[in-house]
Structure formats: structure tokens, C-alpha cells
Amino acid sequence: MSISHTVSRSAGEVLRKSRAGNEKLASVKLGRGRPATIRVASDWFDNGSMLPVRCTVDGEGEAPPLRWSGLPSEAKSLVLVCEDPDAPTPEPFVHWLVYDIQPGLEALDMSALARVRQGENSKLRTGFTPAAPPPGHGLHHYHFQLFALDMPVNLEEGAGRSKLFGAMQGRVVAWGEVVGMYQRE
Numbered sequence: 418m419s420i421s422h423t424v425s426r427s428a429g430e431v432l433r434k435s436r437a438g439n440e441k442l443a444s445v446k447l448g449r450g451r452p453a454t455i456r457v458a459s460d461w462f463d464n465g466s467m468l469p470v471r472c473t474v475d476g477e478g479e480a481p482p483l484r485w486s487g488l489p490s491e492a493k494s495l496v497l498v499c500e501d502p503d504a505p506t507p508e509p510f511v512h513w514l515v516y517d518i519q520p521g522l523e524a525l526d527m528s529a530l531a532r533v534r535q536g537e538n539s540k541l542r543t544g545f546t547p548a549a550p551p552p553g554h555g556l557h558h559y560h561f562q563l564f565a566l567d568m569p570v571n572l573e574e575g576a577g578r579s580k581l582f583g584a585m586q587g588r589v590v591a592w593g594e595v596v597g598m599y600q601r602e
Contacts, residue, residue, distance in 0.1 A: 436504065437504055437505075437506050443562050443564070451589070456486045457484075459561070460482055461481040465598070466597065467597065472599075473547050484523060489590050492590060493567055496518065496581065497525060497564075499561045499562070512546045514578065515535050517569060534574045543574065549601075565592065
């Protein structure tokens with residue numbers, strides 16, 4: 418084990434109880450107490466199971482393909498928000514923001530990304546940031562939350578979490594999620 422890994426693991430253990438918290442997830446802030454009615458799934462992992470290594474910093478760092486069903490008829494636009502509420506940060510760590518997804522699109526994979534807009538994640542980049550919890554920090558949960566809105570978002574590429582949430586406020590008609598987990602020792 419390298420010295421840098423040992424230091425990282427020690428820091429992760431010290432921060433183990435420090436977490437943003439589920440109450441700060443987009444689904445809580447924007448879902449307004451609605452139960453999840455959209456069915457979201459991935460061919461790469463089951464809900465509540467471990468993310469494949471290929472979706473993490475320890476693998477290729479690929480975004481998992483997602484699919485959904487059960488959209489309400491009033492959906493005019495979809496937004497995907499992937500957050501980690503277990504991050505030792507004040508707000509959940511944003512791994513992926515995707516918006517202006519047309520309701521006719523039933524899945525999101527690499528080929529569909531040309532037809533949507535992506536926002537700025539917590540690394541201040543557009544696109545997917547792979548799972549990379551601090552070693553020794555414990556199990557992290559990655560919430561891939563899909564929101565159906567009653568109108569398009571109309572934001573330029575690269576909008577951040579606050580700007581996107583502001584545009585979504587009061588417009589969510591349904592939501593759903595699939596959760597993957599990962600930890601590093």
C-alpha cells in the first residue's frame with residue numbers, strides 16, 4: 418500500500434461521519450414529497466446494488482446507460498441528476514447533470530448524449546464524473562434521479578446545480594431513481 422493511499426484512507430476514516438445527507442438530494446428538494454413513480458433502471462447494475470468498477474475512478478469511469486418508463490403524459494422535458502449524499506461536503510456531490518431530454522427518448526447512453534445538454538458537475542466540468550469516494554469513508558450511494566417537467570428547462574450547456582434547480586422549481590410532475598453503491602478501502 419502506498420503512502421498516499423494510507424494518508425487518503427486515514428482522512429476518509431476521520432471524515433467517516435461527515436456526510437451531506439439524503440435530505441439534501443434533488444428528489445427531496447424538488448420532488449415536493451411526491452412518491453417516485455417513474456421506473457428508472459440500468460443494464461449495468463440493479464437498484465441498491467454495487468456499481469460496476471467501470472463506472473468508477475478505479476475503472477474506466479464510464480457513465481452507466483439508463484432507461485426509464487412510466488412517464489406522465491404532461492411531461493415536456495426530462496432532467497437527470499446523479500448525486501452522492503454520502504460525500505463529506507455541505508451539499509451532495511453532483512456526478513452528472515443532464516437536461517433538455519425529450520420525453521420520447523426512453524434511454525440515456527453514449528449515443529443519446531448528442532441530443533441533450535449536460536451541466537456542470539461538482540468537479541466543475543460537464544459530463545459524468547465517476548464514483549470516487551474517499552478510501553475508508555464507507556459505502557456511498559449514487560442516486561440517478563430522473564425528473565419529468567411540465568416545460569423545457571431552456572438553459573445553455575454547462576449550467577450548474579443551483580441554476581438547474583432554479584429552472585426546475587415548481588415544474589416537476591413526476592420523478593424516479595435507481596441507486597448504485599460503491600466504496601473504496
